Amino acid sequence: MKRAFPIFAVPTALLLGYAFYEAMWVAPMERTMGDVQRIFYYHVPSAWTAFLLFFVNLVASVTYLVRRNPKADAVALVSAEVGVVFCTIVLVTGPIWARPVWGIWWTWDIRLTTTLVLWLIYVSYLVLRRFSDSSQTPKLAAVLAIFGALDVPLVYFSIWFFRTQHPQPVIGGGGSIDPRMLHVLLINWLAFSCFAVMLCWARYRLERLHREVEEAESMESLHESTR
Amino acid sequence: MNPVHYLYAAYIATWVIHGVYIGSLERRYSRLRQQMKDLRK
Numbered sequence: 001m002k003r004a005f006p007i008f009a010v011p012t013a014l015l016l017g018y019a020f021y022e023a024m025w026v027a028p029m030e031r032t033m034g035d036v037q038r039i040f041y042y043h044v045p046s047a048w049t050a051f052l053l054f055f056v057n058l059v060a061s062v063t064y065l066v067r068r069n070p071k072a073d074a075v076a077l078v079s080a081e082v083g084v085v086f087c088t089i090v091l092v093t094g095p096i097w098a099r100p101v102w103g104i105w106w107t108w109d110i111r112l113t114t115t116l117v118l119w120l121i122y123v124s125y126l127v128l129r130r131f132s133d134s135s136q137t138p139k140l141a142a143v144l145a146i147f148g149a150l151d152v153p154l155v156y157f158s159i160w161f162f163r164t165q166h167p168q169p170v171i172g173g174g175g176s177i178d179p180r181m182l183h184v185l186l187i188n189w190l191a192f193s194c195f196a197v198m199l200c201w202a203r204y205r206l207e208r209l210h211r212e213v214e215e216a217e218s219m220e221s222l223h224e225s226t227r
Numbered sequence: 228m229n230p231v232h233y234l235y236a237a238y239i240a241t242w243v244i245h246g247v248y249i250g251s252l253e254r255r256y257s258r259l260r261q262q263m264k265d266l267r268k
Binding site: 033036046088089097195220 | 228230231234236238249252255256259260263266267
């Protein structure tokens with residue numbers, strides 16, 4: 001398992017490099033926005049990856065509530081943390097893109113606001129996991145995760161149902177996209193998804209070690225109290 | 228500001244965020260390994 005990590009890391013790094021090359025030099029330049037539109041190839045795949053990770057978090061949280069499986073709890077924590085990283089990228093690259101195109105960094109538009117709320121829900125989930133020592137914490141966190149997941153479809157479909165400054169979805173919505181742009185977008189999504197798997201893998205190993213240390217510490221204190 | 232600078236800023240910000248996160252994983256991992264080593268002594 002330890003050897004598999006670098007074996008998977010090398011193709012992921014190569015894929016990320018290739019995706020970067022495609023985004024910067026191969027994808028055609030958009031007519032109205034110019035080169036700044038290339039932010040799209042990092043912004044959109046990061047958003048899709050965050051949604052995917054929050055979906056994994058939902059499935060793992062429900063599994064934990066039903067079966068009380070500690071592995072499901074660990075998967076829920078890991079996917080939420082890596083999901084927050086990708087959601088942070090969405091919230092940072094979005095305003096950087098908006099400034100030259102809309103003339104403003106931020107607006108309290110439905111898509112932007114629901115994304116910020118989504119980020120805040122999962123940050124509060126992580127704060128709960130980090131600072132609460134109660135045995136009920138995984139259960140409470142799982143319930144919070146279910147509420148958080150309810151915001152994901154709201155973020156995604158907000159631009160379908162409300163008037164918004166945010167562009168329409170490029171796939172399955174009213175918008176259309178050049179096939180070459182779509183190709184580069186999908187390559188970048190694949191690269192970021194593989195990278196997200198790597199991050200989750202590393203974070204899961206860390207979580208296992210954390211639980212082993214906690215167990216060893218409790219055994220140690222039990223041992224000392226019986227002396 | 229040249230619009231291309233916004234493109235560079237977005238790409239750099241993405242990798243800085245990932246770098247900070249990977250750094251935090253590495254720090255937490257070393258700390259836990261040290262804790263485990265101390266417990267085994």
